[in-house]
Every structure is written in structure tokens, then in C-alpha cells.
Amino acid sequence: MIAEIGLVLLWLAAALAMLQLLSGAWSLTGKDGTDELRAETAGMVRPVAVMQGVLAALSFAMLAWLFVRTDLSVLLVALNSHSDKPFIFKLAGTWGNHEGSMLLWATVMGLAGALVALVERRLPEKTIVATLAAQAFVSLGFYAFLLFSSNPFERISPVPADGNGLNPLLQDIGLAFHPPTLYFGYVGLSVAFSFAVGALITREVGPAFARAMRPWVLGAWIFLTVGITAGSYWAYYELGWGGWWFWDPVENASLMPWLAATALLHSAGVLAARDALRTWTIMLGVVAFSMSMVGTFLVRSGILTSVHAFAVDPERGSFILVLLAIYIGGALTLFGLRAATVTEGKQFAAVSREASLVFNNVALTAILAIVLLGTLYPLVTEAFGTRVSIGPPYFNPMGAVFALPMMVVMAIGPLLRWRDDRFGRVGRALILPGLATIAVLVATLVLAPGIGVLPLLGLALAVGLAIASVIPLFGRNLRRTPLPIWGMVVSHLGLAVAVGGMASESAFSTERLVAAQVGDTVTVGPWSIELAAVEPVAGPNWTALQADMQASYEGGAPTQMLPQSRTFTSPPQTTSESALHTRWNGQLYTVIGELGEDGRWQLRLWWKPFVPLIWLGGLLVALGGALALVGRIISGWRRQYQARRIAMRREERPVGDLR
Amino acid sequence: MAAAVKAKHQRLVLLVIALVVLIGAGLLAAWALRNQASYFYVPSDIASDPPEAGRAIRLGGMVQEGSIQRQADGVTIDFVVGDGKAVVPVRFSGITPDLFVEGSGVVAEGHMMPDGTFLADNLLAKHDENYMPRELADMSDAQAKEVVAETE
Missing domain, CATH: 2.40.50.140 (Nucleic acid-binding proteins)
Structure with missing residues (x-):
């Protein structure tokens, strides 16, 4: 019964989305205030959007319930779950598959639309109606996809004795929350896209639009940042390869929307504060959403083979491709038709905060283009029968060409004034970061002469940027500094920290690959590690061989490390569980391989100085975003509250009433 | 420079700069892809x-x-x-x-x-x-x- 209720709820939500689109579109066709019926229809759009979100959420709740109960008469549950899995993985199984993750997407999108309908009061009503209609249009595509080619509630007969289980690689607490995090990001960008479409249709591209859109972009950006950081850390410790970024198409699928969102966030900031970059902001809104759709297409269409590609059904791939073409093509057409009607915003000088933000916007877009081309190139050549793969030798230097100058401008930009400034005014503030950069450059060259160019520049610029990023706080009353300023400082500092970690990891890591007998001691970097024992252990749905290593840092007291080679039964698969030990100055990473014929165990050991800074930096970036978001929301509420009080006073004592 | 950018067609200037950089990035990428493809x-x-x-x-x-x-x-x-x-x-x-x-x-x-x-x-x-x-x-x-x- 639960499955049928879920399906009915999904159909109802789809019907409401259709109603939301049609009523919104129809109410916009007439002229302002001339038509009573159209005004009433427009008034209906908000409640319908709220209801649509609620129904989609209920439908998702039904699926989650089926997974928690492990109702094996439902095909999706039978394929992806197992009765003896721990509770949290049963729940995570809901979205750990193609159909469930698409339902999650539609649900989050519905809830986001509901939230816009409930709280957004700053824009003209027409713009909101157009925005919600655009949002319904996007949602409808996903509902159609679910209902016609990916029904999550399909029954199976006869009912199997037990389920297939969840891919062991995905049975990890971090990964249980990784997909939803990225989806919140993607969906946030779809809201930003809807706002852009709404503003284009009603010709309301201005600071008010930027202020309404900004919290959504910020929210999406925070989720994407956390999602990418968590995904990177997951790949690092779960795959047992010691790498933290592989330029895998699936990773790029999350990086590209992030790059676009970062650019959009900053250009929306310029539009909100200075009423410049109007067309550019709209364009980025379209690009950012397109990138999240491209990401979904790459990941979900089965065109790539990876743990993420659940759907290998070509019909589904074509369905997503058609959706992609409709959305992006439609948005670009609308943009082409309306962009000329967007009047030019305020101007600014070549040395100004706007100009520095433009520089970084263009650089981010260029990096986006590089990543996009590198990701799509193998797909294009494969269509012509040549198989290639594109890896770090392409992405690293090409990305750095734009990323390194961007870091320099990032250090200077926040110090510049809006509209017009001189370098002379900010020159003195930049002496310290400049000197620090040069000092690190020289010191690294002297101490580590063999270092690569990219890690060297990365390290030096990271130190300079870290110092420069806190300079905007100097001379301010810290208690009165607005939260968004704190957010900017923390985010920029976070980026410097992350880049420092990346540079240090690639320059100073040491690796040992050895075969060792129990009792042997192996050294890697400053560590000496004794393989004390190898013993079998068992978990709820796996068995493993676990190495007991006693690791000692420069002869200090030993730390126990317990890497495992795990064997799962349903589905049958073996994974390496690495063991990590974190110190303030780096991380020791240990993996156990197989037993050789001569009784020696294969061990793979890394000492990675300052590697945790990568993810710490990522989290700081996200924290900065969160601070800015809270600051923006509070100031938005305050403004609304004051506007309402002024309106109330006017009502109490109408202007011109001289009694 | 400042005067030139302040001229009437700032939007056009910015558009041209952005296009030049993006096309440059595209060409750079195309060149590198040919060399670095595995x-x-x-x-x-x-x-x-x-x-x-x-x-x-x-x-x-x-x-x-x-x-x-x-x-x-x-x-x-x-x-x-x-x-x-x-x-x-x-x-x-x-x-x-x-x-x-x-x-x-x-x-x-x-x-x-x-x-x-x-x-x-x-x-x-x-x-x-x-x-x-x-x-x-x-x-x-x-x-x-x-x-x-x-x-x-």
C-alpha cells in the first residue's frame, strides 16, 4: 500500500507543478491590473507551489519508509537493500540508487519552490510568479522522468527472499550524506536559474533581483563546497590510493557547478551593491544551472562508468539529454531574445573592486571552460572511435594558468574601493603579503630545490593570500563588522589554506611500497612502522584481514594503526580500508594489500605533510559562506520588518491627514 | 586606460575582454588536449x-x-x-x-x-x-x- 500511496502523491505533485506552470504563465500574458481573473490566477501560484513541495516530500517519505522496512516486494528495494544492513544504510539506500536519487532531486526542488513561495516578498509579485512558473517547468521535466522512465515505486513479483544489498563502497557514513549535499547545491542553482528567468521575463534585472537570488546562490554554493570537500576526503580514505582528487568526470561534474556558482555569487554581489554586471549575472545564472544539469547528465546517464553511474539504460540517458537540451536551449534562447533589453548598469574604472571581481569572474569562467572541455573531450573522441582519457597532466597546468593570477587578484580586490580607486592607496597594505610570498618562494627554493613549479607557486601564493585575506579586518571595529565581511575573510582564508595543503601534499609527500613480514619495521618520512600482527576480524556484513601496525614518529611513543582488507558478502566485493593518523603537521596513511607466497604482506604507506589543510580549507570556505548567508538573511528580515512598520504607521496616520 | 574604459561602451569593452580570454582558454585547452590525451x-x-x-x-x-x-x-x-x-x-x-x-x-x-x-x-x-x-x-x-x- 505504501508504494501505491507514494506513486499517487508523486502524480499529484506533478499535476500541481503543471498547474503552477500554466497558471503562472497565463497570468503573465495580460497587462498589469487590467484583468481581475489573471490577478486571481497569479494569486494561486504561491499556494500551489507550497502544496507541490509538501506532496513531493511526502512521496519521498513513503520511499524512505519502504527502504527502512525493507519491503522486498518493491523492485528498487529488492535491488538495492538487504534486510541485515544497519539502519542508517537502509535509510541512505533510499537515495543510493538512480530512481531514489532522482526522487530526492524532485523533492528538494519542490521544497525549495515552496520556500520561495512562502518567504520571498522583496520582488514585484509578477517576478515571483514568473520565477515560480520557471521552477515548475524545470520540476515537470524531473517528474516526467520519474513517472515515465524511472518509477521508484515499481512492484516486483514474485517477492525475492532477500535483497541485493548496497554497493560496499557506498556503505560509509560520509557517503550516506554526500549525494543529498550535492543535490541541495544543484537545486539551489536551479532556484537561482528560475530567478534569472523570472527577472528576464518581467525585465526586473537589478539590485532587488540580485538580493533575492543571492541567498539561494550562497546556500547552493555552501552545499556544493561541503559536498566537494567531503567527496574528496571520501575518495582519499576509501579508495586507498592516497590521492584526494583524480579529475574523474564525476568529480568534475561537481566542480563545474561550483566554479559557476562562485562566479555567480561574486557577480550577484556586484549587482546588489553597485547595479553593474546585469547581463553577465543573468548569463552566469543560466550557465550555473546548465552545469548542474550537465553534471547530472554525466553522472546519471550511464555515459560514464563509475560507482556513481546507476542508470545504464540508454533510454534514461536520452531522456536526461533531452531535458538538458530543453532547459539549456530554452534558457539560452530566452537570454538571446531578452538580453538586449537589459539596460547597461553603472560603470566603473579599471582599478576598482568591480574590475577585480570581473577579472576573477572571467578567470573562473575560463577554468570552467577548461574543465568542461577536458571532461567532454573523451566523450567526443569516443564517438569517432578513438578512446582517450584526460588526466592531471592536462587539468593541473591548464587550471593553474588562470587560478594563480586569480589568487593574486583575490589578495588585492577586497582592499579596493567600489567604482574607482588607485593602486597607490592600497599599496602599503600589500607590502606584508608580498614580502611573505617572496620569502616563502626563496626559502622553498633553497630548502627543496627539486620542487615543481606549480606546488612552488601554490605554496608561496597561499601564504601571501592567507595574510592578505585578513587585511580587510584591520582598522575595523570587529564587533561591528558585518557578518558578510567576516564571511568573505573566512572564505578567502579558507581557499588559501586549501591551496597550501594541496601544494604541500604534491610537493612533500613520501611514499613507501614494501612487502613486510610480521615483526618487520618499515620507515616512511619521519615515521618508523612495525607490522606487529595480521589478524582476521568480522563486522555486521563483512569479514576482514586487519594489520596491527605500531607507528612511531621520530622515535616517539607508538600509535596503533589498523588498516583492513575487507570482504563483503552481498554483493561480493573486497575493499581496502586505510588507516590514518593525523598530527598537526600532516597525516600518515597506511594500506594493507595481499599476502605473497613467501609469507610477506604488501604494505603501502604515505607520509603527507599538511594534507588535512585541504579539507580544513574547504570547510573554512563553506563556513565563510554560512556566515555571509546568515548575515544576508538577518539584514533582509530587518529590512522587511522596517518596511512593514513604516507601512503600518502610514496606515494608522495617512499622509495628508492633518487632523 | 581608465578614461578609455569609462567611455560610453564599457559593456562592449568588457564583453570583448571576456570573449578574448574565453576563446584563449578554449584554444589553450584544445592545444593541451591534443598533447596530453592518453x-x-x-x-x-x-x-x-x-x-x-x-x-x-x-x-x-x-x-x-x-x-x-x-x-x-x-x-x-x-x-x-x-x-x-x-x-x-x-x-x-x-x-x-x-x-x-x-x-x-x-x-x-x-x-x-x-x-x-x-x-x-x-x-x-x-x-x-x-x-x-x-x-x-x-x-x-x-x-x-x-x-x-x-x-x-
Whole structure:
């Protein structure tokens, strides 16, 4: 019964989305205030959007319930779950598959639309109606996809004795929350896209639009940042390869929307504060959403083979491709038709905060283009029968060409004034970061002469940027500094920290690959590690061989490390569980391989100085975003509250009433 | 400069700058893609048109029966990859994937050495039914057809 209720709820939500689109579109066709019926229809759009979100959420709740109960008469549950899995993985199984993750997407999108309908009061009503209609249009595509080619509630007969289980690689607490995090990001960008479409249709591209859109972009950006950081850390410790970024198409699928969102966030900031970059902001809104759709297409269409590609059904791939073409093509057409009607915003000088933000916007877009081309190139050549793969030798230097100058401008930009400034005014503030950069450059060259160019520049610029990023706080009353300023400082500092970690990891890591007998001691970097024992252990749905290593840092007291080679039964698969030990100055990473014929165990050991800074930096970036978001929301509420009080006073004592 | 940008057509100037940078990025990317792309080879490709030594490529094929030999250091293995027409010796140092066995498919990332041995940095084997390197999935189909053709 639960499955049928879920399906009915999904159909109802789809019907409401259709109603939301049609009523919104129809109410916009007439002229302002001339038509009573159209005004009433427009008034209906908000409640319908709220209801649509609620129904989609209920439908998702039904699926989650089926997974928690492990109702094996439902095909999706039978394929992806197992009765003896721990509770949290049963729940995570809901979205750990193609159909469930698409339902999650539609649900989050519905809830986001509901939230816009409930709280957004700053824009003209027409713009909101157009925005919600655009949002319904996007949602409808996903509902159609679910209902016609990916029904999550399909029954199976006869009912199997037990389920297939969840891919062991995905049975990890971090990964249980990784997909939803990225989806919140993607969906946030779809809201930003809807706002852009709404503003284009009603010709309301201005600071008010930027202020309404900004919290959504910020929210999406925070989720994407956390999602990418968590995904990177997951790949690092779960795959047992010691790498933290592989330029895998699936990773790029999350990086590209992030790059676009970062650019959009900053250009929306310029539009909100200075009423410049109007067309550019709209364009980025379209690009950012397109990138999240491209990401979904790459990941979900089965065109790539990876743990993420659940759907290998070509019909589904074509369905997503058609959706992609409709959305992006439609948005670009609308943009082409309306962009000329967007009047030019305020101007600014070549040395100004706007100009520095433009520089970084263009650089981010260029990096986006590089990543996009590198990701799509193998797909294009494969269509012509040549198989290639594109890896770090392409992405690293090409990305750095734009990323390194961007870091320099990032250090200077926040110090510049809006509209017009001189370098002379900010020159003195930049002496310290400049000197620090040069000092690190020289010191690294002297101490580590063999270092690569990219890690060297990365390290030096990271130190300079870290110092420069806190300079905007100097001379301010810290208690009165607005939260968004704190957010900017923390985010920029976070980026410097992350880049420092990346540079240090690639320059100073040491690796040992050895075969060792129990009792042997192996050294890697400053560590000496004794393989004390190898013993079998068992978990709820796996068995493993676990190495007991006693690791000692420069002869200090030993730390126990317990890497495992795990064997799962349903589905049958073996994974390496690495063991990590974190110190303030780096991380020791240990993996156990197989037993050789001569009784020696294969061990793979890394000492990675300052590697945790990568993810710490990522989290700081996200924290900065969160601070800015809270600051923006509070100031938005305050403004609304004051506007309402002024309106109330006017009502109490109408202007011109001289009694 | 400031005066020039302040002129009436600032939007046009910005548009041109953005376009120039983006087209530049595109050209740079196209150039780098041609140089850095790692091509996929099967042993008969290597026999007929050997790639230059040191260039990053990927090699796919079947691990030949009885060819896996572990070296004295315990972590280096030598094996032979074949596709029915030609064979290539491969050397790899590291922990092999779980389903790396003789008579099974493998994709190796690495480069050719001057002596004609393929030095693998990474091995991709079939993880399970749902996750295998794309080349392997296609290769198995082709091989299945070959077997059918032989038995007919």
C-alpha cells in the first residue's frame, strides 16, 4: 500500500507543478491590473507551489519508509537493500540508487519552490510568479522522468527472499550524506536559474533581483563546497590510493557547478551593491544551472562508468539529454531574445573592486571552460572511435594558468574601493603579503630545490593570500563588522589554506611500497612502522584481514594503526580500508594489500605533510559562506520588518491627514 | 586606460575582454588536449603502431595464463597482456585490484619503456558486475563474438 500511496502523491505533485506552470504563465500574458481573473490566477501560484513541495516530500517519505522496512516486494528495494544492513544504510539506500536519487532531486526542488513561495516578498509579485512558473517547468521535466522512465515505486513479483544489498563502497557514513549535499547545491542553482528567468521575463534585472537570488546562490554554493570537500576526503580514505582528487568526470561534474556558482555569487554581489554586471549575472545564472544539469547528465546517464553511474539504460540517458537540451536551449534562447533589453548598469574604472571581481569572474569562467572541455573531450573522441582519457597532466597546468593570477587578484580586490580607486592607496597594505610570498618562494627554493613549479607557486601564493585575506579586518571595529565581511575573510582564508595543503601534499609527500613480514619495521618520512600482527576480524556484513601496525614518529611513543582488507558478502566485493593518523603537521596513511607466497604482506604507506589543510580549507570556505548567508538573511528580515512598520504607521496616520 | 574604459561602451569593452580570454582558454585547452590525451591501446595496436616511449597511454587486454610473476621485492609483478593477436609485457609496482587474475581483463595506465615493456602506474580491473572499466565491458563483448565465430 505504501508504494501505491507514494506513486499517487508523486502524480499529484506533478499535476500541481503543471498547474503552477500554466497558471503562472497565463497570468503573465495580460497587462498589469487590467484583468481581475489573471490577478486571481497569479494569486494561486504561491499556494500551489507550497502544496507541490509538501506532496513531493511526502512521496519521498513513503520511499524512505519502504527502504527502512525493507519491503522486498518493491523492485528498487529488492535491488538495492538487504534486510541485515544497519539502519542508517537502509535509510541512505533510499537515495543510493538512480530512481531514489532522482526522487530526492524532485523533492528538494519542490521544497525549495515552496520556500520561495512562502518567504520571498522583496520582488514585484509578477517576478515571483514568473520565477515560480520557471521552477515548475524545470520540476515537470524531473517528474516526467520519474513517472515515465524511472518509477521508484515499481512492484516486483514474485517477492525475492532477500535483497541485493548496497554497493560496499557506498556503505560509509560520509557517503550516506554526500549525494543529498550535492543535490541541495544543484537545486539551489536551479532556484537561482528560475530567478534569472523570472527577472528576464518581467525585465526586473537589478539590485532587488540580485538580493533575492543571492541567498539561494550562497546556500547552493555552501552545499556544493561541503559536498566537494567531503567527496574528496571520501575518495582519499576509501579508495586507498592516497590521492584526494583524480579529475574523474564525476568529480568534475561537481566542480563545474561550483566554479559557476562562485562566479555567480561574486557577480550577484556586484549587482546588489553597485547595479553593474546585469547581463553577465543573468548569463552566469543560466550557465550555473546548465552545469548542474550537465553534471547530472554525466553522472546519471550511464555515459560514464563509475560507482556513481546507476542508470545504464540508454533510454534514461536520452531522456536526461533531452531535458538538458530543453532547459539549456530554452534558457539560452530566452537570454538571446531578452538580453538586449537589459539596460547597461553603472560603470566603473579599471582599478576598482568591480574590475577585480570581473577579472576573477572571467578567470573562473575560463577554468570552467577548461574543465568542461577536458571532461567532454573523451566523450567526443569516443564517438569517432578513438578512446582517450584526460588526466592531471592536462587539468593541473591548464587550471593553474588562470587560478594563480586569480589568487593574486583575490589578495588585492577586497582592499579596493567600489567604482574607482588607485593602486597607490592600497599599496602599503600589500607590502606584508608580498614580502611573505617572496620569502616563502626563496626559502622553498633553497630548502627543496627539486620542487615543481606549480606546488612552488601554490605554496608561496597561499601564504601571501592567507595574510592578505585578513587585511580587510584591520582598522575595523570587529564587533561591528558585518557578518558578510567576516564571511568573505573566512572564505578567502579558507581557499588559501586549501591551496597550501594541496601544494604541500604534491610537493612533500613520501611514499613507501614494501612487502613486510610480521615483526618487520618499515620507515616512511619521519615515521618508523612495525607490522606487529595480521589478524582476521568480522563486522555486521563483512569479514576482514586487519594489520596491527605500531607507528612511531621520530622515535616517539607508538600509535596503533589498523588498516583492513575487507570482504563483503552481498554483493561480493573486497575493499581496502586505510588507516590514518593525523598530527598537526600532516597525516600518515597506511594500506594493507595481499599476502605473497613467501609469507610477506604488501604494505603501502604515505607520509603527507599538511594534507588535512585541504579539507580544513574547504570547510573554512563553506563556513565563510554560512556566515555571509546568515548575515544576508538577518539584514533582509530587518529590512522587511522596517518596511512593514513604516507601512503600518502610514496606515494608522495617512499622509495628508492633518487632523 | 581608465578614461578609455569609462567611455560610453564599457559593456562592449568588457564583453570583448571576456570573449578574448574565453576563446584563449578554449584554444589553450584544445592545444593541451591534443598533447596530453592518453590514448587507449590494445596489444595489436602497439605491435602495428608503437607509441613513443614515455607518453602516457592506457593498455587494455587479457592477462595471459601463467604469466604473472612476482619479483623478489614482493610488490612488483611482471605479467603479459594479450588480445589474441599480439602480446605486451607489463610491469607494475603496487597493490593489485581484487579481481586482477590470470585470464581476466585489465586496463593498465602508464607508458611504454624503450625496451618495449609497458610500465603501469595503475591497474584497473573489473570491480564487480556493476563497475568495470568501460573498455573492458566492450572488450568482453567483442571477445564473446570472436569465440562464437571460432566455434562456428
